[in-house]
Amino acid sequence: MASIRQHTATLLLPTVFFGYAIYANSTMIFAAAGSEAEAAQVNDLSLSYVIDGEATRDLDALYKSELPHRDAAVGVIGNARYALLGSGRKGVIVGDDGWFFTGEEFKRVKPTEIESAVSQIGEVRKKLADAGIELVMVPLPAKSDIYTEHLPDMMRNDAMMTAYGDFSTALKQAGMTVVDTRTAMLAAKPHDDVFLKSDTHWTPAGARVTAEAVQKTFQQSGILLASEQVTASWQTPVDVWGDLTKYITSPDYAPRVGLKPESVPIYRTSVAEAEGSGDIFGNDASVPVMLVGTSYSANENWSFTDFLRQTLSSDVVNVAKEGLGPGVPMMDLLEGQVLADTPPSVIVWEFPVRYLGTDTLWTRKTNAGNGGHHGPVGEGNV
Known part of the structure; x- marks a missing residue:
């Protein structure tokens, strides 16, 4: 049966996260609106701008560069999740006594x-x-x-x-x-x-x-x-x-x-x-x-x-x-x-x-078209 602490955390963490998200996004919007020079350089909000993925890339870049209190948010939310739920972000398994494991080890x-x-x-x-x-x-x-x-x-x-x-x-x-x-x-x-x-x-x-x-x-x-x-x-x-x-x-x-x-x-x-x-x-x-x-x-x-x-x-x-x-x-x-x-x-x-069994065991992770790819041994690549 879930403890009172877990029920509280289940309600508290989303509230804290979304409350911060509303505040952070409003901060970015007002900051952007206050700069006419920067606004003049923003891409036209055309249909192709969205379909081609430029809007997503620009929004991602904006969040990474402009999101206020980002480091503090990561720390505070992470601390709350670990203290209340005993867990971390996707990819880590929390064991006892401070032992952590990568999720890659359980396949x-x-x-x-x-x-x-x-x-x-x-x-x-x-x-x-x-x-x-x-x-x-x-x-x-x-x-x-x-x-x-x-x-x-x-x-x-x-x-x-x-x-x-x-x-x-x-x-x-x-x-x-x-x-x-x-x-x-x-x-x-x-x-x-x-x-x-x-x-x-x-x-x-x-x-x-x-x-x-x-x-x-x-x-x-x-x-x-x-x-x-x-x-x-x-x-x-x-x-x-x-x-x-x-x-x-x-x-x-x-x-x-x-x-x-x-x-x-x-x-x-x-x-x-x-x-x-x-x-x-x-x-x-x-x-x-x-x-x-x-x-x-x-x-x-x-x-x-x-x-x-x-x-x-x-x-x-x-x-x-x-x-x-x-x-x-x-x-x-x-x-x-x-x-x-x-x-x-x-x-x-x-x-x-x-x-073993990973997609990149023999190949380097690369962006498409940069030519940095290794093929399997025995197929003319060695």
Whole structure:
């Protein structure tokens, strides 16, 4: 049965929102009416102006640029929704004790989607093998899988656990080298959080145990690297507002409902250049290991590259990219000049399973006509 608080919130939030909307829109109208110079530049309100979508675009731009108190409204409405209903905007799942999850982690991946992904990865592996490069796959489990106990009861399912297991099994059956990161994270979580509570990404602790699992897989698979001297140190921690907190409220207002940034320790490494390395001209552009992947690897706050260097005792070149998923950065790498200019012995491919089955797994999101599109591997695009 719904509580009195929930009934009150159900009535209060729409009232606050629409009351603010009336005030804000009237403010914009009076402001616009007071400027004859700006009014002279407004498009004619013709039928074509509306049908062609120009009116919608102009209105959207007006709201984004002119809406008064926009940031305050986002914060106040977000705080009220979180405090009264324990929820956020569409896209975030609110768990207990400040644990937030992305809605992307609750879909069930179809067997055909896994089969398609493994087929594409097989094409990548073949191309790399032709260039003398070994591929090591690092599938990453979903946060909702590792910390399912913090989810609301109605949101708990085995979709991401199943996707991880089926994907890893299919990769191994295709003859690929696969790192078992899920087992490593489950073993480490009693000792330290391996994912950030308010963010979609892992903590440095999660990155570290994954790097250790990669090193273990190298050893078991007989992948040998020349040992290099790696020095490491912990740096001053940084405060990070979780990307999922922004689906609840704005950072300026978050502390008022008990939300706060998370402190992230920073780990940094450096590799000493080996004596006598390089050719007779002192040039050697090859690298032992290249890291490809998503923001789990690209964002330096998580220190994954540094943990890899430390555990592998070898240099690692990071070509991961943020905001593109795991597939597009690999497509960019294969289509570019980096592999020819800086050929690695091994490529480590970090691949979160929550991206399986997404429309943009292998293609970059673009505006129509700008030509920034990747097609599937094996169709003449590599």
